[in-house]
Amino acid sequence: MSRTLTHLDALESEAIHIMREVAAELEKPVLLFSGGKDSIVLLRLAEKAFRPGRFPFPLMHVDTGHNFPEVIEYRDRRVAELGERLIVASVQESIDAGRVTEETGVGASRNRLQTTTLLDAIEEHGFDAAFGGARRDEERARAKERIFSFRDDFGGWDPRAQRPEPWNLYNGRVRRGESVRVFPLSNWTELDVWSYIEREGLELPNIYFAHEREVFARDGMLYATADFIERRPEEEPFVETVRYRTVGDMSCTGAVRSDAATLPEVVAEIAATRVTERGETRADDRVSEAAMEDRKVAGYF
Amino acid sequence: MATTTATTLRLATAGSVDDGKSTLIGRLLYDAKSVLADQLEQVAEASKRRNGDGEIDLSLLTDGLRAEREQGITIDVAYRYFATARRRFILADCPGHVQYTRNMLTGASTADLAIVLVDARNGVVEQTRRHAFIASLLGIRHIVLAVNKMDLVDFSEDRFDEISRDFCEFARGLTGVRDVAYIPIDAKHGDNVVHGSERMPWYGGVTMLEHLETVEVAGDHDDGRLRFPVQWVIRDPESGEREYAGQVAGGTVRAGDEVVVLPAGVRTTIADVRTLDGSLDAAEAPRSVTVTLADDVDVARGDMLCGAADAPEPVREIEADVCWMADAPLRPRGRYALKLGTQSVRVIADELIDVLDVHTLDRGAAPAELAANDIGRVRLRVSRPVVADAYEANRATGAFILIDETTNDTVAAGMVSRA
Numbered sequence: 001m002s003r004t005l006t007h008l009d010a011l012e013s014e015a016i017h018i019m020r021e022v023a024a025e026l027e028k029p030v031l032l033f034s035g036g037k038d039s040i041v042l043l044r045l046a047e048k049a050f051r052p053g054r055f056p057f058p059l060m061h062v063d064t065g066h067n068f069p070e071v072i073e074y075r076d077r078r079v080a081e082l083g084e085r086l087i088v089a090s091v092q093e094s095i096d097a098g099r100v101t102e103e104t105g106v107g108a109s110r111n112r113l114q115t116t117t118l119l120d121a122i123e124e125h126g127f128d129a130a131f132g133g134a135r136r137d138e139e140r141a142r143a144k145e146r147i148f149s150f151r152d153d154f155g156g157w158d159p160r161a162q163r164p165e166p167w168n169l170y171n172g173r174v175r176r177g178e179s180v181r182v183f184p185l186s187n188w189t190e191l192d193v194w195s196y197i198e199r200e201g202l203e204l205p206n207i208y209f210a211h212e213r214e215v216f217a218r219d220g221m222l223y224a225t226a227d228f229i230e231r232r233p234e235e236e237p238f239v240e241t242v243r244y245r246t247v248g249d250m251s252c253t254g255a256v257r258s259d260a261a262t263l264p265e266v267v268a269e270i271a272a273t274r275v276t277e278r279g280e281t282r283a284d285d286r287v288s289e290a291a292m293e294d295r296k297v298a299g300y301f
Numbered sequence: 302m303a304t305t306t307a308t309t310l311r312l313a314t315a316g317s318v319d320d321g322k323s324t325l326i327g328r329l330l331y332d333a334k335s336v337l338a339d340q341l342e343q344v345a346e347a348s349k350r351r352n353g354d355g356e357i358d359l360s361l362l363t364d365g366l367r368a369e370r371e372q373g374i375t376i377d378v379a380y381r382y383f384a385t386a387r388r389r390f391i392l393a394d395c396p397g398h399v400q401y402t403r404n405m406l407t408g409a410s411t412a413d414l415a416i417v418l419v420d421a422r423n424g425v426v427e428q429t430r431r432h433a434f435i436a437s438l439l440g441i442r443h444i445v446l447a448v449n450k451m452d453l454v455d456f457s458e459d460r461f462d463e464i465s466r467d468f469c470e471f472a473r474g475l476t477g478v479r480d481v482a483y484i485p486i487d488a489k490h491g492d493n494v495v496h497g498s499e500r501m502p503w504y505g506g507v508t509m510l511e512h513l514e515t516v517e518v519a520g521d522h523d524d525g526r527l528r529f530p531v532q533w534v535i536r537d538p539e540s541g542e543r544e545y546a547g548q549v550a551g552g553t554v555r556a557g558d559e560v561v562v563l564p565a566g567v568r569t570t571i572a573d574v575r576t577l578d579g580s581l582d583a584a585e586a587p588r589s590v591t592v593t594l595a596d597d598v599d600v601a602r603g604d605m606l607c608g609a610a611d612a613p614e615p616v617r618e619i620e621a622d623v624c625w626m627a628d629a630p631l632r633p634r635g636r637y638a639l640k641l642g643t644q645s646v647r648v649i650a651d652e653l654i655d656v657l658d659v660h661t662l663d664r665g666a667a668p669a670e671l672a673a674n675d676i677g678r679v680r681l682r683v684s685r686p687v688v689a690d691a692y693e694a695n696r697a698t699g700a701f702i703l704i705d706e707t708t709n710d711t712v713a714a715g716m717v718s719r720a
Binding site for chain 2: 005007009010012013014016017020021023024047048049050051052053054136137140141143144146159160162163164165166167168169171173174175186187189273274275276279280290293
């Protein structure tokens, strides 16, 4: 007997199976959609899993208010094309309501604040499952996480007491207030994601491709200039040809110098890279050896 | 693009504490050039902080949790991804300690191949046998016995042969294992991992990576009979047509196939096999598709479409090997929820038939209970008929988990021995 499924076909089939399991076994799932490449792939997989029917869940974006405008524009257009429902959970509203306090000064970011907004929104809507686009190749705490990642009533992850998850038999049973985070792309690599985007001909926000942008250098990374990002006096802005490898908050996502302006060029660049995407472009992971583990324990994606 | 059509090998590693498993993986990734510059920098810094010397401790690449780095042990399975020109690899780095057997099982359950590591000084020990046995129980057909730390036995061919003979004798009793590769390595310095070894010229075999690149694993997971567990029903909002969604669990589904809907036993014909991109002539395991049926029959999640000629009988009782994973023991009359594919039923443990002695691997007499990390055979009575195959015939339709309905914990992984 031969197995003719390609590597991408096998990953796609696994992810579709995961999404259908969630739809069948959980009461009220939601798909976290940021407009980033991984969640764009998730949306495509949701189409593959549930069309010609509607998605059996809404989409939700945790909007820090510090997103790239190009990404927000893309998000709204894509949601309209799909005809699905989008919930926007706003970090600004969490700040206004006094749930969190805005960081100030140089290096201030809303990255940490979004955990509170996310947990509040999950509680408010009564979601018991949330799909995320995280991959195990991103970071070593993530390399340890189950596909169905159980979260307690406080949204926290207990890395030392994860549910066993043999085969593809997922246990999504939760009590009221508890939930699972579900990661259909767990076994995908960054290169798989880009190869899939190319194969499926998926449109991306244009900031993923080389473009001219006003940036400044900090800690060896290039950041976009914006009204809400405070710069030190020596951090002079300049124009550079860059693209983004990941898309998070403008305040903590670095750009890379690149001339890759098309999908095949980006795929070739990723295949040849010697640095991980989070190492190259995410300030939020550079804080300590266990920065991601600590944030996940507190309820982060 | 070549990189997307290369086949994928899923492998699991297991070993005892301190026999160099994490170092081996670090070496494999490092020499296969799958460690990126920033990861290496992170590891180099951590090595300096921890060990004080200039040598890079490759084991720090895989131990991802704070507690693991602090204690220098692997607690939970970590997944690593790497590729060569010939193949892609999904590696599950499993803990070896008996206390974390359930985590090992999670990682090894999806593997095609298991690397069992021994320390050349200690040879085949109890854990070696236990890990190899669990691998065979899980239906893993290919084992690599990696004899590590050969530098500490002066690269002795006699010592390697002695260990290989020991293991070979034991492995004869492992049903289902098709091949065992014996490879002498020094993971710390890289001998026979990715590159050959000048210090062991007597070894005429392939390196670890070459073996992983070329081992043939097709057909390991099912015996070719059509099994299609229905996961979800999609109703076309315009035409009202129903499509049955699922992942092919065995064999190949084709339009025109005569199938029986189990457990009801109704016969019908596959009308069409579809994906979002259109109709397919056929879809083989493990592809996710939807199918439509020629007749208007009642089909829902939990049903299974099987080839009419080789469909199993629905059963009210199953015998299975289970690995118990909860702190509270399994006792006769215990009640649990069972999830097998897309079927969810309640079960009562009618009888504990035997328990495995992890020292001798003998099956002992009927125990009073199964404690955490025990493996034993049980007879389960189910609340309504289930459709299952023996695990050795099909890993997808012969595997199940048990869930404690009061705690919602997954308390057992089970493999059907007789359905």
